[in-house]
Amino acid sequence: MPAVKNTFSRDLVAWQLRHGRHDLPWQGSRDPYRIWLSEIMLQQTQVTTVIPYFNRFLERFPTLASLAGAQQDEVLRLWAGLGYYTRARNLHLAARYVVDQWGGQFPRSTTELESLPGVGRSTAAAIAVFAFGHRAAILDGNVRRVLARHAAISGNVREQSAQQTLWEIAEARLPSRSIEAYTQGLMDLGATICTNRVPRCGDCPVARSCAALALGEPTAFPVRAPRASRTARAWMMIVVRRGKHILLLRRPPQGIWASMWCLPAYDRNADWRALLARETAVGTGAGMARAQPLTPVNHELTHLSLSIEPIELWIKYTVGVPTVETRWVTLTEALDMGLPVAVRRILQAIDKPA
Ligand code: ADE
Numbered sequence: 001m002p003a004v005k006n007t008f009s010r011d012l013v014a015w016q017l018r019h020g021r022h023d024l025p026w027q028g029s030r031d032p033y034r035i036w037l038s039e040i041m042l043q044q045t046q047v048t049t050v051i052p053y054f055n056r057f058l059e060r061f062p063t064l065a066s067l068a069g070a071q072q073d074e075v076l077r078l079w080a081g082l083g084y085y086t087r088a089r090n091l092h093l094a095a096r097y098v099v100d101q102w103g104g105q106f107p108r109s110t111t112e113l114e115s116l117p118g119v120g121r122s123t124a125a126a127i128a129v130f131a132f133g134h135r136a137a138i139l140d141g142n143v144r145r146v147l148a149r150h151a152a153i154s155g156n157v158r159e160q161s162a163q164q165t166l167w168e169i170a171e172a173r174l175p176s177r178s179i180e181a182y183t184q185g186l187m188d189l190g191a192t193i194c195t196n197r198v199p200r201c202g203d204c205p206v207a208r209s210c211a212a213l214a215l216g217e218p219t220a221f222p223v224r225a226p227r228a229s230r231t232a233r234a235w236m237m238i239v240v241r242r243g244k245h246i247l248l249l250r251r252p253p254q255g256i257w258a259s260m261w262c263l264p265a266y267d268r269n270a271d272w273r274a275l276l277a278r279e280t281a282v283g284t285g286a287g288m289a290r291a292q293p294l295t296p297v298n299h300e301l302t303h304l305s306l307s308i309e310p311i312e313l314w315i316k317y318t319v320g321v322p323t324v325e326t327r328w329v330t331l332t333e334a335l336d337m338g339l340p341v342a343v344r345r346i347l348q349a350i351d352k353p354a
Contacts, residue, residue, distance in 0.1 A: 007209050008150065009175035009182055015205030016185030021047075021192075025054055027184075032106035032131035033064045039126045040091050040118055043140070044084045047191065053082055064104060068095040073338070076260055080338030084302075085260060090118030110136050121167075129183045137170035138183055139163075142190025147173075148222035149194060152211035157222040230305040234268040237310045237346060239294065240282050242317075245328040246347075248337075249280055256301065257340045261327065263347075268309065280326050283319040290314050295349055299342035310346045 021027070024047065026038035037057060041050045057078050061067040067075070072092055079088035094116040098106055106127075107113055113124035122143075125136035139147070147169050148157050155162030175182050193200045199218050201207050212221045240247035248261045264280060266272040276282050294310040329337070331351050335344065 008173055008206050011205045011209070012185040012189065013175060013178045013181045016181045016188060019205075020181070020185055020188040025051060026130075030131050032127060034058065035131045036094075036106065036116075036119075036127050037091070039123050039130075040087050041082065043087060043123065045082055049082070053078070064095055064098060064106075067092065068099040068104075072259065073261070077336075077338035081341060083341075085257065087118055089259060093117045094119065106131070108132050108134070110134070126183065129179050133179060135174055135176070135179050137167065137174055138186065139167055139170045140187075142194075143170065143186050145196065145222050146186060146190045146194045149199075149212040149218055150206060150210045152215060152221055154221075154223060156225050158225055162223075228303075230300065230303055232305045232307065235265050235306060235308045236268050236272045237308050237343070238264045238266075238272065238276055239310060239312045239346065239350065240264065240276070240280070241312060241314050242328065244330050246331060246334060247280060247282065248327045248329060248334060248339075249322075250325040256304065260340055261337055262340060263310070263343050265308070277319075279322060279324045281318045281320040281322045282313075282315055283317065294346060297342055297345050299345075306342060308342060308346070312350070 024038075026034050029035070038050070038054055041054055041057075060074075060078060061070060070092065072089065075088050075092045076085060079085060082088075097116060098104060107115070108128070108131075110121070110124040110128045113119055113127050114121060116124075119127070122138045122140045125134075125138045126140075128134035128136045129138070144157055144166055147153070147166050148162075151169055153162055153165055153169075155165065157163070157166065189204070189206070193204050197219065201210070201213050201218055204210065204213075207213055210218070212218045238247075247264065249264055251257045251260050251262050253259050264272075264276050266275050291311055291313045294312055297308045297310065299306045299308065331347060334347055335351065339347070
């Protein structure tokens with residue numbers, strides 16, 4: 001389809017130059033470190049949320065070497081609130097990997113970029129385009145929607161065969177020049193015009209060649225199978241208090257909130273007193289002064305719907321040695337750490353009782 005390809009990329013580039021976004025903090029630089037950082041943050045998070053995080057992160061870690069030399073806890077602390085914390089752990093791993101394996105210079109090819117933890121095919125392409133001007137195709141969630149609509153792809157976009165078709169379309173439409181404006185234009189179009197529910201087809205630069213619009217049904221594409229619903233989980237969370245301090249433990253390296261500092265959390269049906277005693281050496285017998293329930297908190301994660309019953313447990317001493325990594329911190333210190341949002345909410349309610 002050379003005709004569609006030509007009008008699509010020409011119209012998109014012209015529109016991006018006049019109407020697209022040009023002042024985002026990661027634009028105007030070819031520094032692969034900044035571009036990589038922005039692309040990782042933007043993988044599952046919107047631009048307006050990312051901007052302050054991006055600026056704070058760069059202030060603390062202005063170079064790849066400074067990030068590679070950081071403690072994981074500090075990286076997680078700067079990430080707190082952005083969600084999808086695997087991204088932060090991978091970011092840190094990738095920084096160390098580039099320093100160790102590539103002498104601190106980012107690799108330039110998409111294949112080599114894809115070897116970095118947390119960098120998939122589309123992110124590798126975005127970095128190669130914006131940092132090195134390479135001609136490579138991106139296909140993130142927004143671009144998938146734009147292309148599935150424009151080409152009226154009737155398959156379920158979550159399935160392999162439709163994904164394959166979309167990658168082929170993404171590759172086939174790459175222009176021979178202005179790859180940066182083209183790539184940014186695809187992102188800008190997806191974020192501002194070709195939006196999920198109410199696309200602004202009247203303002204769209206590629207409306208004249210859009211197959212979904214020609215069918216009169218722009219929002220019928222992309223075709224999606226319904227998402228599996230979230231699994232419900234009921235948890236206890238224990239705010240163990242000893243004098244001025246509360247107890248935090250590090251979550252296991254896999255699963256929800258992997259490796260993050262957290263309040264002790266247990267399935268509501270489990271024998272949480274025994275588990276707490278075993279993991280953290282908090283004696284739940286004679287040393288305990290009083291326990292009281294706190295306000296329940298509901299929290300939605302991508303695949304889980306958490307209903308949390310927090311309780312406050314005042315103790316006088318601990319018995320034995322914890323089997324997990326623990327820390328006693330003040331409430332103020334805890335609120336300053338990179339804790340999961342649900343945990344912060346519980347601690348904030350204690351900090352400022354209603
Ligand atoms: N989403 C993913 N990458 C982006 C970028 N570089 N600019 C704006 N939105 C994006």
